[in-house]
Amino acid sequence: MATSSFNKNFILDTKKSVESFERIISTPNKSIKIDRNLVSPEKESRGEQKLKQILSH
Numbered sequence: 376m377a378t379s380s381f382n383k384n385f386i387l388d389t390k391k392s393v394e395s396f397e398r399i400i401s402t403p404n405k406s407i408k409i410d411r412n413l414v415s416p417e418k419e420s421r422g423e424q425k426l427k428q429i430l431s432h
Contacts, residue, residue, distance in 0.1 A: 387393045 387396055
């Protein structure tokens with residue numbers, strides 16, 4: 376499977392875009408807690424087996 380990486384440059388060329396960018400980076404992320412008890416060991420094992428089958432094709 377091919378992978379690639381790239382650099383993305385962007386330019387903030389207006390006052391409005393600068394203000395928008397500042398607002399985005401200054402707003403804290405709302406973290407979402409994941410309930411790890413929702414996945415039983417049996418479901419995890421089944422998922423691993425399905426993934427192995429898919430990748431072996």
